[in-house]
Each structure stands twice: as structure tokens, then as C-alpha cells.
Amino acid sequence: MTQSTRIPRRGVMFVLSSPSGAGKTTISRRLIEAGLRMSVSVTTRKMRPGEVDGKDYWFISPERFAAMVRDGELLEHATVYGYSYGTPRTPVEAALARGEDVLFDVDWQGTQQLRQAKPGDVVSVFVLPPSLKELERRLRGRGQDSEETVRRRLARAPDDMSHWAEYDYILVNDDLEDCVRRVQGTLEAERQRRDRLLGVGDFVRRLAQN
Numbered sequence: 001m002t003q004s005t006r007i008p009r010r011g012v013m014f015v016l017s018s019p020s021g022a023g024k025t026t027i028s029r030r031l032i033e034a035g036l037r038m039s040v041s042v043t044t045r046k047m048r049p050g051e052v053d054g055k056d057y058w059f060i061s062p063e064r065f066a067a068m069v070r071d072g073e074l075l076e077h078a079t080v081y082g083y084s085y086g087t088p089r090t091p092v093e094a095a096l097a098r099g100e101d102v103l104f105d106v107d108w109q110g111t112q113q114l115r116q117a118k119p120g121d122v123v124s125v126f127v128l129p130p131s132l133k134e135l136e137r138r139l140r141g142r143g144q145d146s147e148e149t150v151r152r153r154l155a156r157a158p159d160d161m162s163h164w165a166e167y168d169y170i171l172v173n174d175d176l177e178d179c180v181r182r183v184q185g186t187l188e189a190e191r192q193r194r195d196r197l198l199g200v201g202d203f204v205r206r207l208a209q210n
């Protein structure tokens, strides 16, 4: 029998954060198209045009959200722009144990909590816009939010960006294709980290015996 050349490993919790409008949803979509699974968060905010319940988020009531927090069903949770967001625990733990990577689109508060909950599993990437002018252009160009919401998100950007030092990797999303390539390269490298390769000892032992 030929030996499998795949070393069993634990999945990566791959966290992407950025100030709103810098492009993390766009980058996430590309990673998902390439086969990465996304953690679907719960939120109490309203659905935007084009969003799908259960795909972009699970859109739930504040009462249901409070019950999930109370019952320990969330790996992390935070209030962002006045709404509650959180990461359901069970699907993430199951995927990691199967050796599958999971992508997270959470803010800096969520990143801190995920790292506390799963210190060895989290790899965090902070995406920066090339300039604030370009961030504003992207927020308006998205055409999904009211003028007030755009202003609120722009005003919050400097505070969001001040958390850069809490991340493992910092990437500027100037040219999209180039940024997607760098994000994919970061994930690919992290998949090979020795401490994730749970089966490496057995693998090397078998190699030595053959």
C-alpha cells in the first residue's frame, strides 16, 4: 500500500479584519471561491440588499442573540456600529478538528477574543486601504449604506486602524488581484506550520521505516 503524502493537521482559524470599506468582504469572497469555508456570524443588524440569511450572516433578534451569549453558544461577540455580532462555536470547533481551515470576518474586538479562546489556532490579517480618500470612495461606491452610515464608518476608521499591532500580518489592499495573491500566500504558509501538523511524527517515522 502506498503511504498518503498528506500530513494530518489541525485547521487554521484565518481572521481578516479591516476598517469598513477596505475590501475584506471582496477578498473573503475570492478565498471562498477558492474553497475556503467561512464562519457565518450571527448579527442583530438588518439585512442589506443582496445579502442572504445563513450565507452572509444569520440575521437574528436581540433576544435570540442574548440567549446565545447566555448559553455559551458564541466563541466571541462584540457590538460594532451599534449592533451585536458573534461567532457560533460548534461549526468552528468541528471544522478545526477535521483539519479544515475556517475564515473569519470579525473586527479587532472579535480577533482578540478568538485569540484568547483558541491561542494556537488563530492567524490574523489586518487589511488597510491605500488611503482614506480611497476608503471613502469605496464606501460610497459600494452604494449600500446611507450617507450617515458612510460618515460613521469613515469617522471610525482611524480608531479601527489603530489596532494594527494586534495582528500577525498587515496587507494594503491597493490592487485587488495582488492583495488576494498575498492573502492566499499567507494562508498557504501558515498551513505548513510545524505545530499544526499533528501527524508529522508518525509521518516521519513511516518514512524512516520504508
Ligand code: ADP
Binding pocket: 018, 019, 020, 021, 022, 023, 024, 025, 026, 027, 138, 139, 141, 142, 173, 174, 175, 176, 177, 179
Ligand atoms: P469591507 O468588507 O472591508 O467593508 P468591501 O469588500 O465591501 O469592504 O469593499 C468595499 C468596496 O470597495 C466594494 O465596492 C468593493 O468592490 C471595492 N473594493 C474592494 N477592494 C478593492 C480594490 N483593491 N480596488 C478597488 N475597489 C475595491
Ligand code: 5GP
Binding pocket: 017, 018, 020, 041, 042, 045, 076, 077, 078, 080, 081, 085, 086, 087, 105, 106, 107, 109, 110, 111
Ligand atoms: P458589516 O455589518 O459591515 O457586515 O460588518 C461590520 C463589522 O462587524 C465589520 O468590522 C466586521 O468585521 C464585524 N463583524 C462581523 N461579524 C462579526 C462577528 O461575528 N464578531 C465580531 N466581533 N465582529 C464581526
